[in-house]
Amino acid sequence: MIDDISLMEVAANGSSNHVLDFLHYCYTLTAQFGCSLVALNHDDIYSSMEGPTLILQMEYLADVMIKAEPLATGLATDVHGQLTVLNKGISDGLGNSRKKLRNFHFKVKENSVDYFYPGTQG
Template identity: 65%
Template structure:
C-alpha cells in the first residue's frame, strides 16, 4: 500500500481552484465525510482560503460538532471571516405569481453567494474561495422538483469559477431516482463537474474494517507529456472519528 500516493491524490482534489468537484453517494454509503475533510483542508491553519457554505441538510451546529473532531472551530473561523454559513433549510425557491412560477428563491440565493464572493475576492490578496453545497437533492426539493431551475442555479454558480476563481464543491445523492429513470440533474452535474468522487458500498458486501469504495474521476488531469486527459482512480476507505483511512483494494488482509 502506498499511503503517500493516496494522500497526494487527496491533496490534488482539495487544491482544485477554479474547478467544480462533485461528490456522489448513495443510501448505503454516505459521502458526507468527503465534504467534511475537504472543508477541514481548506480551513486549516496552513491555508488562507475562505469557505462559503450553503446548507440545505443540516444546521451550523451539526457541522461545528463534526469539524471540532477534525481540529477546526467553525465559530472562531466564522468570527475571523473564513467561514460564511448560509442556512437554507427553510428556503422555498418557488413563488406563485399570477398563476405562474418564478425561481426568485434560487436567484436570490445566487446573488447572496455572488456578493459574498465579490467582497472576498481581491487581486491584491489573492484569497481562494470555496463554495460548498451540502445536498443538491434538497435544493431540488426546495424547487418543488424543478430540476431545470436547479440546473440554471448551478450554471450561474459555475460562472464564479472563472469570474473570481472560486472552487465549487457539491454533494448529491445519486440513488434518489429509480434505476429505470435517468436523472436530468445527475447527467448535468456530471457534465459540469471537473472532478467526480463517487462513494459506494463494497461489491462484496459489508466488512468490519472497510466502509466502502471511492472512485475519483479527474477530467483535467495532466500527464507527463503536459497533455490533459481523464484519470480514474479507485480506493477503499474507512471513516474514523477524526480521520479517514484510504487504501488500495486488496492491500488489507
Template identity: 60%
Template sequence: RWGCNLSMHRKSERLHFFDLQGFPGGTQGGAIADSLAQLYSAVQRVVETCRAGENAGRFTVMIDDVSLLEVAANGSADDVLDFLHYCVTLTSEMNCSLVVLIHEDIYSSEDGVGLLAHLRYIADLVIKAAPLSTGLATDVHGQLSVVNKGMLIEQRPAKGQKVWSFHFKVKENGADFFYPGSRH
C-alpha cells in the first residue's frame, strides 16, 4: 500500500547515501583508519547541516550493513568499532538515532562473534529477523523479535514490555507484520 520514493528524498536532501567505494582507502587498499575517518567526517557534516537546515528535526543515521564496513576495513573489527563509537557519540550529541544492520549469518564464525556481541551490548534496540522455527509457511515468511534494552533503563522491567515478537509476510513492495497466531 505504502511506498517511499527514495529518489525524491535524495533530491530534497532528506536522504544522504555514502558509497564506501567512493572513499579513498575504503576497498582500494589505502589507509583504513583514514578512510573511516573521512567517512565519519562526511556523516558528521551531513548531520550538522541537517540540524540547521529546513529539514531540521529528528533523523536517523543508518548503516546497511556493518559487514561492509568490516570489508572496507580489511577485516579490522577494531577500526569498525572505533567508527561506530564515534557515530554513537555523534548521535547522542545531535539527538538522533543510529541504526546498524547486521547479517548474523556473516558473523557465525568465531572471528565475528566479538564484534556482534559488542554491537548488541551498546544497542538500545535489537531487531532480529529470522525464518520460522517451524519451517516454511505460505502465509508467514519469518519472525521478527524486537528487544528494547533502553526501556529497561527508563522503567522497571515489570512496568513495560521489553520483548516483542511478530511474524511477517514479504510482499512485492513491502511487508506485513502481525502478532503470531493473529492470522488464520
C-alpha cells in the first residue's frame, strides 16, 4: 500500500520516470505473488500539468480505480461527495473482459462513512 504517490515524485526530485519504474516493479512483484497493490494519488496536484504521465500510467495499470470528488451540483448537507468506481477487470466467463462503472454518494460521519446510490438516501 502506497499512501501518496505524489510525495514519491517530490522525493525523486520531480522525476516521474523513477516513480514509474518503482510502480512497475511493485506491480510486477505483487502480481507474481497474487497480491494487490493499492496506491493513493491526488489528481488535483497534476491539474496544471500539460502531460500528467504518472497519473495516466497509474490508470493504465489499475484494475479498479476509485475517484472521490465533490458533487457537481455543489455543497449539500445530506451528501458530502461522490465516488466513481471503475472496475476494468470484470470477466464474462467467455474470456472477454468488460468495464463496470458505478457511482455512489457518500456522507462523512464522526467515525464512519455512509455510501449509497444517488437518490436513495440523504
